[in-house]
Amino acid sequence: MSPLLQIDNLETILHTGAMPVRAVDGITLQILQGETFALLGESGCGKSMTALSIMRLLPEVGEIIAGSIRIGGEDLLLLPEAAMRNVRGRRISMIFQEPMLSLNPVMTVAEQIGEALQRHFDLRGAAQQQRVLELLNQVGIPDAAHRMTEYPFQFSGGMKQRVMIAMALAGEPELLIADEPTTALDVTIQAQVLELMRGLQQRSNMAILLITHDLGVVAEMAQRVAVMYAGEIVETATREDFFRSPAHPYSRKLFAALPGRAKRRQGLGLEMISGNVPPLSQEFVGCRFADRCDHAWDLCRTTAPGWSVVATGHQVRCHLFNQNSGSRIQDPVKAAETDFQAIPNPKSPLPNSELLRVTDLKVYFPIHKGLMKRVVGHVKAVDGVSLTIARGKTLALVGESGCGKTTVGKGILQLITPTAGSVRYDGLELVGLERKQLREKRAEFQIIFQDPYSSLNPRMRITDIIEEGMNALNIRNNDRTDHAGHQSLSLQGKKVDTLLQRVGLPPETKWRYPHEFSGGQRQRIAIARALAVNPRLLICDEPTSALDVSVQAQILNLLKELQASLGLAYLFITHNISVVEYFADEVAVMYLGRIVEWGSVDEVLGNPKHPYTQALLSAVPVIELNPKREVIRLHGDLPSPANPPAGCHFHPRCRHAMPVCHRTYPGTSTFSATHTARCYLYPQQQDTSTKHEDCCTGASKNSKF
């Protein structure tokens, strides 16, 4: 069987700055008819540039300098641009990461899909509309006949991605390139889109080149996997081989860096890949991974490794597997496992040492309308959230985007004034405090943000960034120095040094500016800035979701270590379940402004009670070779918090919805001292016996899971 797509020694460079960046440096791969081929790698490895090279849609500074890209025997690089336009969208289609940015906001969905149909099949008028309708039905847009005349802004993120897929399918392509198709989507939506792509592929026997950084997505979708590192492919394997025994040290490290429950149980730190992907503007001598590899020896630094065959269909670019050069390590997998560093779990604090208690917190944003800006309604971002955090413990707040997690964090910090409710920190009520009084308590609780690129002022040096909080809050390490300003300055300098060392950065870096650091390093600086004022509670707002897996592991290890040594309490806001499994003590699951389930991490993740929690957990892609779990597909999207459904907020998407769910919001059901949920499937605490009965039937139904 001849491959559908054959890439040989493709080299693409970007003419940026003084040195050209070798974004793709000689990759060779084949994709067969009807197979899903996953290209896996961290950001900056050249995955997207490979995709754009195939489409010949490189940015202006990009240039393909060598190699060939053949689809069905035809070399795309030799085609004139006019002929290439018949290939794009017809033989090869592409879907992009950001569905919000890839649709034209001033054209209706039908017009945009129709454009492709007109270009490739010369379909017009009624025939075109008919085909658009078919395509939209195919990708599962409900009520497609009406929605096809709507504009992109009227669609949700997941629906937009479906429209993008419909557009890509319009040309009936042989190859679909999906560049991180689900990265911008929530897990439940991601599950829908992945299922859709699988179904479409089976029906039309189309090949998919799936570009992703998510091992879970690869495990669910791919038949063959290529791991890309620093512009070249370092390992190719079938899915089974890859997940059973990854060969390249980099692949193995990627697996080891994944957080999860197993690693937490072992009390181990996550495997870290030290450093970052090397800049591609250099000439590489030797193996590109050598600087970050535990097994590197002299040969790795002087000679670039060639391909070694591990098994049929499983190649790796590593000297460890080269018989000729003599494999130094007989069983590299075992060797890798020995050097986990153990991080002690924090000493368990007193059981009832409550640090923060939030009661019935509400944050409403008014909706203004009309000439006089009358308030016509409220966006109920947070609608009655209660939670407690104990000293030195971690509470994870889990939920999809738009459910109000971040607003809870900001409401606790009083960065947003809550509409109602109380936030008691160490017994002191924070809501309604004067700015000045609040300032005195500010040092106690700090926040770490999601995006390390926007959380540091680009015009300030690191030392100024870290000192800012100390100065604003008058943090003095030593009372004596209050009298001698000069001495206090030098002491402050020392404190900055200590802080930087504590987060794993050399103190000399304090004179630099944020743009000189990578994402992970910036996140370390943000942590150092928060630590500078000696807080006891850190609110971590998705601190790792913008980072690569290997860097995520570095940050999680750091946070865990800090918790152990400083006794910090964390409110960990995230949507990443595996991070929660690894990191949290307690979990609160949030849906549309309310907490629907609460309990210890084992209770909630091991034995989820609320249908939403169950669906959320089942939607997370799992790295298993033969997943036998039932995936609960959620239909539709998160409703608008401006107009939440009556009764239980979840009932429109819940498959257990009962008449009572439409009427009133459920009360609390308690399963253990720590585990509660709000669902009519379970006995309600303060409800009458009649309701009780039909809940019990629900519960028995539920016991199947």
Place this chain on the structure above:
Amino acid sequence: MTMLFKPVILWTDALIYLLVMVVLAFVWYVRRNEHMLAPWRRVGHSASGMAALTVLVFFIVIGLLDTVHFRPTVENSSNGEKVYSVEVLSLLDVIAAPLRTRVEKTYSAPFAAYLYARETIELLDGGQIREFPRLQFGGAHLQNPEVQLFADVAWRAAAGAALGFLGWCVLVALLGALLARRDNARFLPTLSAIRRGTTEIPWNAVLVTLGLILSLLGAALALSTHYHIFGSDKVGQDVFYQSLKSIRTGLVIGTLTTLMMLPFALLLGIMAGYFRGWVDDVIQYIYTTLSSIPGVLLIAAAVLMMQVYMEAHPELFDTIAARADLRLLFLCIILGVTSWTGLCRLLRGETLKLREMEYIQAAHAFGVSHWRIISRHILPNVMHIVLIATVMDFSGLVLAEAVLSYVGVGVDPSMISFGTMINAARLEMAREPMVWWALLSAFGFMFALVLSANLFADAVQDAFNPRVRTWSLKAGKPQRTGREEDPETKPVAVAVKDSISP
């Protein structure tokens, strides 16, 4: 011992000195901060920007020379005291004294030896004829202008240009030596690098511009000692001199107006964006109202009121220059007051975006005061907008002055500016024969100034605007690595093929 002159610092002079100091301090500060230097480096890499800057530097030097004012002494023999002249002169006036003092009777064309108007001349024998009399100064050294004029002008122009070219050669050599020393390279290769344009800063563009300017300048200087190269105006004043004097007025309007409007725009724009709520409503209301009043109307009303006040209180000003200067300053202020709304709106929008940035949220979490957040976090991050806006506004303001003076609500009639020159030339365009040179030279100078300012503004905008990324495509292509020869690649490609085709 008394001084030969008495320094005079007019209002605009003081403000220009202040501006120069601010610019110098800014340059010093930028040089110390790598991240602020980087966009300026990008400005330095733009050939058109650097060429425009070279032209601008000449204008600025002339403007600065014209800013140093003083009053020379007039010997008063009756009581032996030194008395200072009522006339305020500038350094430029002293340098261009020949131009300033050699005043003809009335119009004369460029390079003319004769007046542009017939006069009745009494002959020695008592008879009268009407003819074009010889000029008092222009071409006065010629015996027989009809024959000698062309050759003399050509010779002087060539000599001046050659001198200018010589000076240029010296400069090129100096630059080459300097660069060679800095880079530890040899002299000749450095020169050829400059010629080929492979230097980091496009010195070749700068040097070509400089060469042109120096040659023209040399020729102009050589000629202007014996001719009115741009002719003379109605009262016989040299138009070249007027054009040179107009430069300062244009620069003052262009820069000081910005200085006047910046506090409004910065303070109000950032406050509106940062505090939002009623502060935002009030500020938006003010600038929406202000920008819906026709600007010319507002300026005309204010200037006329000022004029009436000044005429009623002549005792406030000891010289004509002081009066004209105050009126210029007032024009700057009123232009500033009416033109801050655009920048204010931009800054409000940017601040609205910035205030949601996470580093500002983090600062709030530390309880940092509003004032500190504005001054340390927001202000430095909107400075690029301010810079782009001021450079872009400059040329517009120079043109606005010309229009306002033409309408008659601009600068004082006694102050030489492009606007007053155009206004004076307006009537003469209808004359037969036409007097075209005053308008043409005002137009030429203004065009050169505004064009170079615009080109420079474009370069600044490209360098500072984060949305416009200019990659240099000049970066050399990498050497092909002998990948085809790599013995390990081919067998593997075969192996891979084998493995996927069962």
